[in-house]
Amino acid sequence: MEPSPPRGRGPRVVVISPPFVSHAQPLSVLAGALARTGADVLFASGPDFEGFAQRADVAFVPLTVTRNANTGVARSTRQAVGERDRLDEFLDSTRRGAVSALLTQCRHRGLDMLPDPEGTLARIRVLDARLAPDWYLVDQLSYPVTLALHCLGLRYASFCPGHPTYVPASEEGLFGVPYAWPEAVRPTDDGLKELRQAARAVDAAFTRRFAEVARRHAPAVRPPGRAFALASPHAVLFNYPDFPWLPGRPENGTAFVYGGHCVPAHESGSGKEWEDVLRRLKETRRRVVLMALGTFLSARDDVLALLVQGLRSHVPDAAAIVAAGDRAAALSHLAGPDVHIDDSVPQRRLLGKVDAIVHHGGNNSFTEALASGTPALVLPFSSDQFSIAHDAERAGIARCVDPSRLDGRTAGSALRRLLDETPPGLRQWSHRVGQRGPDWMASRLMGVMS
Known part of the structure; x- marks a missing residue:
């Protein structure tokens, strides 16, 4: 579906999803809901994800923001060189328990968390000039996109597709380290110490990388600060219930919205x-x-x-x-x-x-x-x-x-x-x-x- 001219007085919103089914699915449902409120919505993702836009009845814009992908079954998706080996390494690590799996993910994260930031910045700049949206809605885990929007000074809201601690609420919270554990899974103290050390090292390296990109391409813009915590100053949407024990959020003018779920009212097809x-x-x-x-x-x-x-x-x-x-x-x-x-x-x-x-x-x-x-x-x-x-x-x-x-x-x-x-x-x-x-x-x- 080709982008249409803005409808009525609603804002034009570009919803950007990474090419993963588990991310595109809830974001496309939310895109459809935004369109029903009167916004002029365009859904931007990898070419294989146009069907999500069609089901949400919004326009589609092809946009590549990462070399990884998952179109429904990860091992059956055509992957970049080396990605299949890393997927198999991850799956093997899950057989050895929680800390093994999380350490493997931490190591992989350190290798590819910010792929091609300059290319992403250039693509977002071109997209913005062509579509002239009023707002963006971006997946919190699309870090190169969030950094590009920050550097370009564009207005955006953040959508957190996972647990709310994916947006760290304090310095103590570390991405990739569970804030709490279920009764059945209790790692050893040594295992937790190793995991926290690895996560802290990735956090610091990722933050330095963010700062380098921002200094090079947007020296006049406010520094991005801690990379994993960079999110919209306007609104952060959590696809999660508002459990009262979740870590508190600062009262800094940002709207933190706990939406509970992203299930559409009706499923497409007969079933x-x-x-x-x-x-x-x-x-x-x-x-x-x-x-x-x-x-x-x-x-x-x-x-x-x-x-x-x-x-x-x-x-x-x-x-x-x-x-x-x-x-x-x-x-x-x-x-x-x-x-x-x-x-x-x-x-x-x-x-x-x-x-x-x-x-x-x-x-x-x-x-x-x-x-x-x-x-x-x-x-x-x-x-x-x-x-x-x-x-x-x-x-x-x-x-x-x-x-x-x-x-x-x-x-x-x-x-x-x-x-x-x-x-x-x-x-x-x-x-x-x-x-x-x-x-x-x-x-x-x-x-x-x-």
């Missing part, structure tokens, strides 16, 4: 194929569990196999739908009248129709399950998943087990308890986040932009 799958499974079993570990971690077919085995042995009246990514063929021997295995599943469409979900603690899965009121078992592997699992436990809306120590018995017992005992806080928090969402966030953001 008949998956209605047939659900009907077939429920003909033989009383309950259905969705098992989906995200676009990267679906490659952990060993964990998916243990979950299926545990469900069959401990909850014989339950069936499973398994999203197995490029490991679907490897798990095909587990398929049967009670187990449906596919490379990908329409997760949002199935939530609310299944009896429970097992997920990895990714923010989209967490907030989508919560918004639908679906009980969840969280298996955190990496990133902000440990912080999310902690919050889910503390709020009483999900249960958690450590995937690096999982066996069939543990999996089966956890699934049986989840299906038999609804987490006590689920109804309250599902109702609360249901009162917010993308339209609520868009209206708050329009208040800032106006």
